[in-house]
Amino acid sequence: MSTRRTVGIAGAVVGAASAGAAAAAMAKRYAVGRIRLRPDLEASEPFGELRGREVALTTSDGVMIHAEVDGPEDAPLTVVLCHGYCLASDSWHYQRRDLRESYRLVTWDQRCHGLSARAEPSDCTIDRLGEDLALVVEELVPGPCVLVGHSMGGMTIMALAERRPELFDDKVRGVALLSTSAGKLAELTLGLPALVSKIVHRAVPSAVSVMRKRGSLVDRGREAGNDVAFLAVRYLGFGDSRNVSPTVVDFVESMIRATPSEVIADFYPALMSHDKLTALDVLNKVPTSIIVGERDWLTPLDHSRAIAAAVPTAQLTTVPAASHLVQLETPAVVNDALRELIKRGQRDEA
Template sequence: MQVLTRPWGAMHYHCDTAAAGPTVVFATSLGTDLRLWDAVLPLLPGIRALRFDMRGHGLSDAPEPLGLSIADLAEDAAALIEVVAGGPVVFVGLSIGGMIGQVLAVERPDLLRALVLSNTAAKMGSADSWNARITAIQAGGMASVADAVIERWFAAPFRAAPELAPWRNMLIRTPVAGYAAACGAIAAADLGATTARIGQPTLVIAGAEDGASPPDLVQATAALIPGAAFHVIPGAGHLPPVETPAAFAALLIPFLKEHAR
C-alpha cells in the first residue's frame, strides 16, 4: 500500500506507477473512498491515475472530530501532488473533492493544468443541515443517516439494484469522526469568491437525478468560472462514476486529450 505521511497521520493513496501518461488526480466524495473511481479508470487509457482517501475515510487516518476545513484538505492534496506527481496535473474532484479542487486551483495554480468539477458547488447545503447531520451520526452512528444519504446519492434504478449494497456498506463503515469532520468542513465553506478566481480550463459535470447537488446548483457554480464547460449526465445521481461510468468517461476523454499534457 502507498502512504504519504502528513502531520495528522497516514494518508492512503494509490498511483498507477506503471502508467506512462500524464498524471490525473481523482478526489472522492464524502462517505466514499478511492474505490469510487474503479469503474471509470479502465475507460481512461493513457493516463497515470493518482487517487487518495481523504482524512477519516478509507484507509487514511482519522482527524480530530471537528475543526477541519476545505483548505486543510486542499493542503493534503497539494502535498500529494508535489511528492508523487512532481508537477502540474489535471484534478478531478467529486462533491467535497470538487470543493477541494476549487480551493487548490486558486491557492496552488502551479500544481493544476486543468480542473474537472463533478457534482459539486461553491456552497453545498446550509450550516444548520450539516450540523444536524453531525449530531445525528454522533448519536446514532452512520447507519442512522445511511438511507437518506443513499436516496440523495443514487437514482431510483440503481437503488433497486444489488450493486447498491457495497456502496451502502462503504458509507456506514466510514468512521464517524472522519465523516463528521468533513461535514463540518463543508458546513463552513462558502467558496464563491475563490471559485470566481479559477483560471484553469474547467469542465463541470452534474447528474440529472442528483439529490445532493442538483444540476441547477452545479450550473450556478460553473457560471462563476470564466470559460467553464457544463454538462448534465441523464440518469445519473450524485456519483456518476458509479452509476454511469461510460457517460462520465465520455466527457473526460476529450477534456483530458486537450489539457492533460
C-alpha cells in the same frame, strides 16, 4: 373513564401503531425486493478490488494519507482523483478500470476516510483537505496533471485553487468538478417541501451532536447494514434509471457504513460553511469540465450552474435522469468527458 375502557383504547392505539409499523416494514421489504429482483449486469464486477502501487504520505499535521499510483509511469500527464464525503478512493472504480491502461492515475483517501488516518475534529476542514491535495500533487505527480473531484473532492480542488493558485496552468492543466458545490449547502431542501426541509435542518445539528458523542454506539447499529440504508443510498445517490445495479448500491452503502459516525459529524460543519465561489476564477486559466446529474438532490444542478457562471470558460455537462453519484451511475458519460478534458490538457502542454 373506566379502567376497562382505558385499557381498550390503549390497546387499540398500540395495535394501530404496530399495524402501521408492520405495514411500513412490509412496504420497505417490498421496495428493496423489487430493486434486487431486477437484472443486475454488475453482479460480477470486482468493486473495491482494483489496486495500484500503494504510497503512504504524511501531512504537516502528522496525518497518514493513503494513496495509490496506477497506470503507465511514463504517461505525459497524471489524473488525480479526489473522492467525496463518506466515500473512499474505490468510488472511482469505473474511471480507474477504464482509464488505467492509457493514463497514469493517482487515487487517494481523504483524511479520516478509507484507509487514511483519523485527524482531530478541528482539522476536518475543506481548507485542510486542500493542503492535503497539495501534498499529493507535490509528492506523487512528477509532471502536469488533471484534477478530478466528486462532491467534497470538488471542494478540495476549490480549496487548493484558493490557497495555491500558482499551480494552475503550469502544474494543473485541467479540472473536472463532479456533483459538487461552491457553497450554500445549508440551504438545500433535498427535494422536500419547505416546511419539512426546515424541520430537517433544525434536527440535523442535534443528530450530528449525538453522532459525535455516541459514535461507537451509533456505529454498532450501522455495522450490519439494513434495508433503510440501502433505500436511502438508492434514492438519494442515484437517479430514476431502472438500470441502477443493486450491487453498485450495496458497494456505495458499504463505503458509507465504513465511515465512522464521528467522521461524518466532524466534517458536516465544514461542508455547511463551505464557500469558495470567489476562488473559482483561478479555474478560468485551465480547461474545466463540470458534470452533474439533473436529479441530484445533494448538490443540485443550480450549484453546478453557479460554478459555471463563475468559470465561463468551463464546459457544463448535465446528465439526464442521473443523481449525485454520476461516476458510478453513468460511468461512460463521465469517462468520455474526462478523456476529452485530458486531451485538452495534453494539447495545452504541447
